[in-house]
Each structure stands twice: as C-alpha cells, then as structure tokens.
Amino acid sequence: MSASDYTGIVKKTDAPSPIGDRAIQRGQDDRLGYRDVANRIALSLVDHGCDGGLVIGIEGAWGSGKSSLLGLIEEALGKLPTDKQPTVINFRPWLVGNRDALLTSLFGSISHAIADIKLSKGDATDSTAAKVKVTAEALRKFTAAIGRAGELVEVAGNAADYKPAKFIGGLLKGGREATKDKADDHSLDKLKEKLVRSLGDLGHRFVITIDDVDRLEPAEVIEVLRLARSVADFPNVIYLLCYDSEILSRSIEKAARVQDGHAYLEKIVQLTVMVPKPESFQLRQWFSDELKAIASTKTDDEHSRLKSVLDYEGGRQLRTPRSVVRTLDSIRFFWPPLRDSKADLADLVWLLLIKDGNPSLYRWIEDYCATAAVLSLGTARVEEHDRAEDTKKLLNTVGESYFDDLQYRHYFAQQLAGLDIDFAENGSKFKLHQRVADTTRDEAIREHRLASPDHYRLYFAMSGPTHALTQQELNELWLAADSGQLDTGSLILEWHKKAPEGSLSKADILFERMPGFDAETLDGQRSKNFLLAFSNILDEAYHRRQFDLHWFNSIWDRAERLVPVLLSHLTADDRSDAIISMFEKGAATGWLTNLFRSETFSQGRHGNQKKQEVEWIFKSDELDTVSKLMIGRFQSMSLPEILASVDPVNLLYAWQQGDDGEGPNSLLSELTQTDEGFIETLENLSDLMTWRDLQYFLDLEITRNRTLSIAATCESKRISSRAKRLAAKFDWKSER
Known part of the structure; x- marks a missing residue:
C-alpha cells in the first residue's frame, strides 16, 4: 500500500473527539451550577478572619465533581479585586517522593509564592518589600529546622529561578549544608513563632489546594495529612483538600493503624464542604x-x-x-x-x-x-x-x-x-x-x-460476527443473482467452502437469513435463479464438503426449507417453469430426489406422515408433475448411474415410493438373470444397504437361498468365492 492509499484511512473528520475525564476548565460551561457554589466558597475564604490557618475538606465520591469545584473556586478567587486576591498554590504530592521531599516541595512553593507577592506589586513600598524579605527568611530557617533542606529553598530574590527538580536532586546535601545556619538557629518553637508573626504582618492570604488526596498510597496519605497539620495554624494559610472521605478513612486506618479513620481525619480537617449532589x-x-x-x-x-x-x-x-x-x-x-x-x-x-x-x-x-x-x-x-x-x-x-x-x-x-x-x-x-x-x-x-x-x-x-454476511458480500450475492443461475450457483459453492463458524459455511448462513429478505430485495427473477442454482449445484456441494445426508440442518435441509419461500415470489407461469426446469434438467439428482421423496411423504402419497396442506412445498398438481419427471429420470438410469449418485438407496426408495412401485424391482430382476449378474448386483448393493433394506427390492428368502446355493454349487470358483464372501458378510440369523 502506498502512502497515498492511507489518506482515506487517516483523513480528518468532523466526528467529535473524546474530551477525557477532566475537570471544568476556566471559562467552560458549568452544566450543574457548581460555579455559584464556588463563588460563595471563594468569598468565604477571603473573608475568613481567623488569625490561625485553616484546613478545609472538599468531600465527595469519585466522579462527583470535586476537581471541577476546586477549579471553579480558583477561577472565582482570580476574579476578586486585586487587594483581596489570595495566592493559590496547587500542591500535587503524588509528584513528590518521601517526607523530606514533601516538605521541601511545599515550602519551596510557598517561598516562590512569597516572591510573587513582591513581583506582582511592582514598585511596592519599602515596607512591603521588607515584610516579604523577613517572611521569606523566616520560612527558610523554619524549613531548615524541620527538614534540614532549607538551603535548597531560595529566598525571595532568587525565587523566580525555582525548579522542583533542584530541590529533590539536592536533598542529599541539604541536611549537611543547612548546618551552617546552626549558630543563628533557635528552638523550632521560636522559629515557628517568628514565621507565624511574619506571615501575620505580611497580611496576604495563601490558599493551598491538594486534589485527589484519596488516590495516594496509604503511607503517602498520612504524610500529607501530617504536613497539613504541621502548618495548619500558620496565619493566612488555608488548605483545600479534595477527597472521598470513605476511601480516605480506610487508607488512614491501614497506614496509621487506627480503628476510626474518620475521627483521625476530623482532628486535621477543621471544616468540610460537601460537593453538591446533582439531581x-x-x-x-x-x-x-x-x-x-x-x-x-x-x-x-x-x-x-x-x-x-x-x-x-x-x-x-x-x-x-x-x-x-x-x-x-x-x-x-x-x-x-x-x-x-x-x-x-x-x-x-x-x-x-x-x-x-x-x-x-x-x-x-x-x-x-x-x-x-x-x-x-x-x-x-x-x-x-x-x-x-x-x-x-x-x-x-x-x-x-x-x-x-x-x-x-x-x-x-x-x-x-x-x-x-x-x-x-x-x-x-x-x-x-x-x-x-x-x-x-x-x-x-x-x-x-x-x-x-x-x-x-x-x-x-465494532465489527460484525464471524458468521454474519457483510454488506460487500450481500452486494456480491445480488450481483450474481441478477446475472443468472450459473453465477448464483458458483457463488453458493464458493461460500459453501468457507466455514467461519464451526461446521457452518457461509452458504449455510445465507440460507438461514434468506427467509428474512423482503420481496423487493429477493424478487421473482432472483428467486428463480436461486431455485435453478439449487437444482444444479447441491450435489456438487456435497462432494466438495461432505456432510451427513440424513441429519437435519445440512445445506440440503436448509435449501429445501427455502424452496416454498422462493416459489412464493414467482408468478404462476414462472413458478411452473421453474419447477419443470429444476426436476427435468437439474444436475443435483441426489438433492432433487430427497426433495421429491420428502414431499411424497408430506402429501400422504406414501406412509402415514401426511402434513397440513399449508406445510406442503408443492401443490398437488405440481407434485404430479415432479413425480412424472423424476420417475422418468429414474427409469432412464442404469444401475452404475444410480450407484454413482450421492444417495443411491434414497433414490431407489424414492423411485419405489413414487408412482412406479415396481420400477426398482424390475431393474434389479433384469440385472440378476445370470449367477454372475446376481452376485455382481448384490456386491454393488451390499455396501449401501442391509439385507433388510434389500427386501424392499428383491425377495429376501429367494436372494438368501440363491446366494448360498451359488456359493456351494457354482462351477466357477471365482463366482463361488464371491458368493461365499457375500454370505459371510451378513449375519443371516439376525436378518430373519
């Protein structure tokens, strides 16, 4: 396939693309009214007057829209007046490694945010700049004391160059380098007190969002909650944690080995906001x-x-x-x-x-x-x-x-x-x-x-079953059916060789589906071509891919069930012509014989299996025509021709049970006039039927005695030995 051949495969279409499971983005439609909820939460966050920090939980089941609500809260905060806008820090702990790295990453983010306060104010007053510098230094020293990684957190002047990889990559040397501040360090409590005072003096609010806390590993959940707890009382610092409380509680119980994860969570999260449940x-x-x-x-x-x-x-x-x-x-x-x-x-x-x-x-x-x-x-x-x-x-x-x-x-x-x-x-x-x-x-x-x-x-x-006919195959079928019975028959034989579903061939599937085709699709001409094709190719179908002739649901059986369907689509004249053509000229003698014999029983002309007239394939006068044509064909056949047919025994029965009951008997009687002819005929029939079957065509007692007599008295040793083999082949006593 050339490159140009792929253009039709990969061409751009107008089909809508999947959008993925993403939260509502800034400016996108809010179909569930979350934006109003987010606006109210945003106002509550900036109006929060507590000197200490705050940890807020946004609770909701997976898929309930927590991330969307969180994004809308951030959008609402960004639309507040400049003097009220807090700094939003999106902290994503699953991108960070161990506890030290968590501390480093969080405080690095806060340090970066503090630097942005100075930059965002442009020509800020010396007072503001001094407060920013004091707060940044206090944060650095506090970080150094609790995590021994303070040297990796830039002060405000260098924060623009902050890169998370730098923090993580330098952790190994952080603890050692941080010791040079040791002379100036005081106790952790005093360092925290200084940082708290600096944050209070700075007068700027920080909102730290942590989404999908419940998706962390249990051990990671505990570290994040401890981290939030360690700085929960920092003034003007608010945590927004998103989680499913049931899932998060189970993680807490597993990692912290406590009985009640909900109680543990309540000690860290001061208040919760439930994601509104949409109608x-x-x-x-x-x-x-x-x-x-x-x-x-x-x-x-x-x-x-x-x-x-x-x-x-x-x-x-x-x-x-x-x-x-x-x-x-x-x-x-x-x-x-x-x-x-x-x-x-x-x-x-x-x-x-x-x-x-x-x-x-x-x-x-x-x-x-x-x-x-x-x-x-x-x-x-x-x-x-x-x-x-x-x-x-x-x-x-x-x-x-x-x-x-x-x-x-x-x-x-x-x-x-x-x-x-x-x-x-x-x-x-x-x-x-x-x-x-x-x-x-x-x-x-x-x-x-x-x-x-x-x-x-x-x-x-996104594909049809292996046993279904594709539209391309149906198009091919109708093209053949319009062309004539020869093309129709050739296609059926070709499909008979294809077996996509176990023992079923493509032709079997076609025959199963044809009763469902409407009369406009399966019109008179196509129906007639199918009938004529059946009458010519179904014996060949048996030779190409053999099946049990006496079991139901063979291709012969399915074709027979189709005959009344196809005949119903024909005009009276076409129906008569089709029946005559089928039984007078059809090459599928075996299938035609089977159809003829089956209908002979159905109409009660032989046996006691007569069916209701609505179940007949042919009308009574049509069966008269079929019988005349088939008996004529049987009478013209030699025994070798009969034996060469697909089902010779069925043919002999059909001949006898038709309108010429003595026909097969007369043929066999003529062939058995001489001892050699008698033995040869029995040899030919012995592979096809039991002696019990043979009694319908030859007198069993006479045949048995004659065989034994030839075996015992015939002067020709060759014929005598053949008769002995025939006599030995059957259990005479069981046949009596």
Whole structure:
C-alpha cells in the first residue's frame, strides 16, 4: 500500500473527539451550577478572619465533581479585586517522593509564592518589600529546622529561578549544608513563632489546594495529612483538600493503624464542604444535550426508544458528573464507525450506559447476545439448568432487587433477543433464551439492532460476527443473482467452502437469513435463479464438503426449507417453469430426489406422515408433475448411474415410493438373470444397504437361498468365492 492509499484511512473528520475525564476548565460551561457554589466558597475564604490557618475538606465520591469545584473556586478567587486576591498554590504530592521531599516541595512553593507577592506589586513600598524579605527568611530557617533542606529553598530574590527538580536532586546535601545556619538557629518553637508573626504582618492570604488526596498510597496519605497539620495554624494559610472521605478513612486506618479513620481525619480537617449532589434530571439533561451534538436517530421508532433509554437506563447509570462524561466519551469514540455501519443509536447508548455504570452486567449482556446468535442459527440449544445458571449470574451482577420494578424489567427485556419476563411471584425475574419469532429476528437484522444475530458484535467489537454476511458480500450475492443461475450457483459453492463458524459455511448462513429478505430485495427473477442454482449445484456441494445426508440442518435441509419461500415470489407461469426446469434438467439428482421423496411423504402419497396442506412445498398438481419427471429420470438410469449418485438407496426408495412401485424391482430382476449378474448386483448393493433394506427390492428368502446355493454349487470358483464372501458378510440369523 502506498502512502497515498492511507489518506482515506487517516483523513480528518468532523466526528467529535473524546474530551477525557477532566475537570471544568476556566471559562467552560458549568452544566450543574457548581460555579455559584464556588463563588460563595471563594468569598468565604477571603473573608475568613481567623488569625490561625485553616484546613478545609472538599468531600465527595469519585466522579462527583470535586476537581471541577476546586477549579471553579480558583477561577472565582482570580476574579476578586486585586487587594483581596489570595495566592493559590496547587500542591500535587503524588509528584513528590518521601517526607523530606514533601516538605521541601511545599515550602519551596510557598517561598516562590512569597516572591510573587513582591513581583506582582511592582514598585511596592519599602515596607512591603521588607515584610516579604523577613517572611521569606523566616520560612527558610523554619524549613531548615524541620527538614534540614532549607538551603535548597531560595529566598525571595532568587525565587523566580525555582525548579522542583533542584530541590529533590539536592536533598542529599541539604541536611549537611543547612548546618551552617546552626549558630543563628533557635528552638523550632521560636522559629515557628517568628514565621507565624511574619506571615501575620505580611497580611496576604495563601490558599493551598491538594486534589485527589484519596488516590495516594496509604503511607503517602498520612504524610500529607501530617504536613497539613504541621502548618495548619500558620496565619493566612488555608488548605483545600479534595477527597472521598470513605476511601480516605480506610487508607488512614491501614497506614496509621487506627480503628476510626474518620475521627483521625476530623482532628486535621477543621471544616468540610460537601460537593453538591446533582439531581438525576440535571445529569440526564446534560447528557441529552451533549448527545444531540454527537449523534442523531434515523427513524421515529429509534428516537422514541432513545428517549426511553435516557429515562430508564440514564436514571440508573448517570449518577455522577464523571459517569456523564465517560459515557459521552464512549459514544464519541464508538459512534462514528457504527454510524457508518447503520447501527442503532438507542441500542448503543443503552449498552454504553451499562458498560460505564456496571461492567459486569455489560459482560453478561455480551455473553447472552453471543449465545442468542448461535441459537438463531439452529446449531445449538440451551438446557434448562444453563438458563437457571445464566439467570443467577445476571442477578449477581446487579443484586436481587434490581429488577423488582416491573416496568423497568419489561423495558430491559425489550433490549435482548429471546428475553421474556417471569411474572411468577417467586419466579426468577426473567426467562432466558426463549424462542424468537422469525419476523422479530428478521426485523432486528434489517435494522442492524443489538438483538440481531448478525450485528450484535458491532456494539461490542465494532465489527460484525464471524458468521454474519457483510454488506460487500450481500452486494456480491445480488450481483450474481441478477446475472443468472450459473453465477448464483458458483457463488453458493464458493461460500459453501468457507466455514467461519464451526461446521457452518457461509452458504449455510445465507440460507438461514434468506427467509428474512423482503420481496423487493429477493424478487421473482432472483428467486428463480436461486431455485435453478439449487437444482444444479447441491450435489456438487456435497462432494466438495461432505456432510451427513440424513441429519437435519445440512445445506440440503436448509435449501429445501427455502424452496416454498422462493416459489412464493414467482408468478404462476414462472413458478411452473421453474419447477419443470429444476426436476427435468437439474444436475443435483441426489438433492432433487430427497426433495421429491420428502414431499411424497408430506402429501400422504406414501406412509402415514401426511402434513397440513399449508406445510406442503408443492401443490398437488405440481407434485404430479415432479413425480412424472423424476420417475422418468429414474427409469432412464442404469444401475452404475444410480450407484454413482450421492444417495443411491434414497433414490431407489424414492423411485419405489413414487408412482412406479415396481420400477426398482424390475431393474434389479433384469440385472440378476445370470449367477454372475446376481452376485455382481448384490456386491454393488451390499455396501449401501442391509439385507433388510434389500427386501424392499428383491425377495429376501429367494436372494438368501440363491446366494448360498451359488456359493456351494457354482462351477466357477471365482463366482463361488464371491458368493461365499457375500454370505459371510451378513449375519443371516439376525436378518430373519
């Protein structure tokens, strides 16, 4: 493939890109009203009049919007009047190593911020500059005393060159170099007192934000909390810690070996702000508005079903802002290729809501759809105990009470093929893998639904199942069917060699799906070409890829079931012409014989298996025509020709059970006039049928006695030995 060949693959499209699980950025839309909350919190932070510091916890579950609220608070602080604006320090401890490095990084950040106070004021008064210098020096000495890394923290004059890597890289020498201040150092308490006084005199507020504290390792959590606690009483310094209190408490209990992590946390965090819990309808409205910009429905039915998905599944799965963002991103990723494959938007949204809300349920649905697809082909069955086990797995993914709401249960059952409701009071909620009506299955296939056995994998893997016919293959099929029966037959034989799904060939799959094609697609001419192709190539199909002729669901069996479907698309004249052409000239003698014999039984002309007239393939007068044509062909065949057919025994039975009951007997009688002819005929038939089968065509008692007589008295040793081998081949007593 040349470079130019890739242009169509990587070309830029208008498809929306996933935005990722990021907090609201400055200036972005606030869909849940967090900005008003952030503005009020910002005002409270700058109006806080306590001389000491403050540690505030912003609490909320993962995905509830803590980071977004924190970002909006910082945005609000930046919009305050200049004289009220605090300095915001975004401290990210997971980028730092051990405890000393944490201290170094935090106080380095504060030192840097102090320098920025001087720079931001421009031509500040000598008083302000002096206060900045005093505060910076006090901070450096305090840092040196508690972490022995003070030399690595620049004073205000050099803070513009501050680089975190410099602090971390110099830790090893920090403790040693810091000792040169030893002569001037006082006790830690006095150094802290001096720093507290300097910060108070400076009169500038610092807000230190630490996001995702609950995502740190337990040991790191303890170090960060201790760090916050060690400087919690610094005046004008406020910590904003974001965390999920339940997760953080468990980390505390593990690392600090305490029984109550919540109590431990309360000693450090003076007050908490709970992230507002958005209303369910707010989340659904946000999701709906964004979805409208990503994708659109094709039909009114799809639109109506999408509304139900948002109401029922959206109400259950869209619980946090993160769940909205993640599901929308999934749709942005999956929809463009699925849209090109004409997938159903309502089905996709339903599945992706579940995928992001309950991955275990998503996997259960995937397994269910795969099983339903195999069942639709008639190549497998699900036992009752398997249904019970699968139902148990379903309830385990969601909980016993999840489907108690009968309305939701009904809605859920509508999404999947063969899923019925169990209304019994103590029932299992659902009946799995029930029979799916052909019309229901065919509609799902036409609409490329999740319930379609040919398209379900689009929704899980963005590709069709291995057993499905692609649009390119269907285009090839219709081109052949329009061309004539020869091209149609050649394509069927080619597809018969392709076995993508176990024993099923591509031709088997085609024959399974053809009843679902509408009359406009499978018109009269195409139907006639298929019928004529069947009558010519199905014996060859057996020779190319053999199968059990007497078992159901073979390609012969599927083709036979298609005959009435195809005949129904023909006019009366075309129907008559097609039947005559098939049985008069068709090369697939074996399949035609099988069809003829099957219909002989169905119409009650032989045996006691007569079916209702609506189940007949041919009308009574049509079977008369078929019988006349097939009997004529049988009568013209020699025994070698009969024996060379795909199923000689079936042919002999069909001949006898048709309108010429004595035909096979007469042929065999003629061939067995001489001893050699008799033995040769029996040898030919002995590999095909038992003596019990043979009694329908030759008198068994006479045949047995004659064989024994030839073996005992024939003058020709060659013929005599052949007769003895035949006599020894069968257990005469068991055949009596």
